[in-house]
Amino acid sequence: MTHELETSQNPASGWMRPKDEAEQPLVIIVDDDPAVREAVQELMLSAGMECACFASPQELFAASVWERPACLILDVRMPGSSGLDLQLHLTASGRRKPIVFLTGHGDIPMTVQAMKAGAIDFLTKPVRDQTLLDAVTAGIRKDLAQRADERIVERNVRRLESLSPRERRVLYEVARGRANKQIAFDLGISEVTVKLHRANVMRKMQASSIGDLVRTWESLPAPMRETCAA
């Protein structure tokens, strides 16, 4: 097991180091060649980034590195499964971490496949330090943004969960653009009651306006929105 977590002894720059330890970005390196793995890690450390190194995709899966914002540096050519296979596998299993590919001999089809699957970059070895660092930085930024979005969604989901079934139904109808009168008619309740529910929804969802409420609604996962129609 070559799972090594190493922290920079000389944080050249603390450019993106949040106070929360769990939010500290991590560079995940997967390469079967120990010399390359070591050298890339060294480069990352010299740029003040924490690294986790793995000799194979199997080792990566066995580790718990998914909670932190991260960018992966993958070797395309590895024994067993290639970096491209790993990319597909990660996407399929919902771990959508940004990936920078490093390869000894990249050809166009390979590059196209990787980029289409959402890779940050596809770089050939030997790679210029700044190029690699830029790509990794971009990757980490992307992951941070992704994580922020995810957090908002999670928050919105929690807020939605605080609604009663009737409130959810009213939210569903309001988001569809239906007027209070129509909603009251459909649900067989008075317009006053609808207005009451609506006020509760606005409060619980912490929406400052109808526009804000609809945006929050749109950020929710589709299946969850569907359950409100019932």
Add this chain to the structure above:
Amino acid sequence: MTGTSRFAEDFGFALSGCGVGLLLAGSTLGLNGLWAAVAACCCLLVGIGGICSGRRRAMRAGKAEQALRIIESMPALAWSTDARGKFLYMSRRIRTLTGLSKKELSPLGRDTFGVRNVVHPDDYDRLLAAWQHSLATGDYYDLEHRIALADGVYRWFRNFASAERDQDGRIAAWYGTTIDVDDEKQAEAALLEREQQLSRLVDSVPGLIWSLAPDGEPTYFNKQMVQFTGLSIDQLDNLDTGRLAATVETIVHPDDAAVVTDAVRSAIATGEPFSLKHRLRRSDGVHRWVEARATPMRNAEGVVVQWYGVCLDIEDQVQAQDELRRTRDTLGRASQAASLAELSASIAHEVNQPLAAIVANSHACQRWLAADVPNVERAQVIVTRIIRDANAAANVVSRIRALFKQSTQEKRRATLGEIIAEARDLMIDAARQSGVSVAMQIEAGLPAVVCDRIQIQQVLINLIRNAIEAMEGLGDAKSLAIRARRSGGSVRIEISDRGPGVQSPDRIFEAFVTTKTDGMGMGLAICRSIVETHGGRLWTKTGPAGETTFTFTLPAEADEAVAV
């Protein structure tokens, strides 16, 4: 005249009759020995007849008995009858053989003869008709039929009889001879059977069999040949062109016609057996490859009396060989390309990995040292790694070099003549297909060389293939010469062609330099390195007549000449 002298006179008459008969038989009828003897016997019997008619006189002389003994001792049965067919005289042996007396064999009724008792029932009607015809007309009687011997076994006999007429021209008597022809009959039947068997064999073997007259004109096609080509010998008659020309024109592929005609003509001129492969037109119009072989049959004087030939259908074989050759070529090219591509990818990866590490480490090192507080300790660790990785890259390079140097087989003492002949045999089909004639000139008593047989063969095959391919665009006169001779302390092998020549004779041996559109440019580079590892040299030269010669030398083994 005394009895003695009379008998002598009569007997002399008989003998002279015999002589005349022999002469007649021999000269006029052209019969063989057996029939001549029979004829002589007949003549003798005529003489004996004279003796019989004057029997009393002979008895008186006491010498007639002697004459009869002579008759009895002859390898034939003698008999005589009267005009009606009643036996007058009969060799004693007839009675012994058949167990019947002459009375019993004579006519028994109006149309029945006693011979019925001894003649094979199937032959009797024929015999009766012939004999009655002769009795009625006096025509010469000659008939073969079976006669049962005393033990019941039938044997074939041939019977002759001629009529003697009196002064008035009436038939006075018949004098007959019967000879045993059973052995000949059986031999004849066996011969016929064998002939039929042979002809069945010739017709049923799965080959097209034919024969030619000494002048090359077809004289026979077996059934298979007729069925295959749809051409029979009879169809070749009454042609202006001659049978051979007509046959070639009808059943040989137009492109092969000249070759076939030449082969037949030269075989006729030299009397040597010949064989060649050509396409034969089947009756449905499809041409199929056949291998034709013919050999002459000579008489006792050694003169060719007939050519016997056979054509074997080798179409499937030829197809399979072509297919195999194509596959081999494709495979060869594919594996060559694949191995090189794979090799280069593998080399690139092997060298690139440490290089990538070195570059990344160097950058990191630079960063540690450029930091506000340079981390020298860390930088030193990295420099150690850089040295390690640089050495790893150097190791990869030397491993690759060792790989190329590696010799698969150890060198052994070998005869170049054999290696060249093997290489020629491997390439002869390719040469033939490209219409290139290959001439070999191996000096006798070439010294042996110490070499890796396979590698030297690769060099030869490469050079021969190059020569063949170089002449691709040429019309006729595509010829390739392979020469080997001693030159000082080494053996010199030359391969010459009539191709367009080499533009830059020095560069051609470099790797990846090629004049071919589909070449890798590795062949000659490899050839040169093989020759050089053998302590020889390989070079090329274009001669004054435009011929390109690739020459390589191999050191001869110390003064030991071996037969080529």
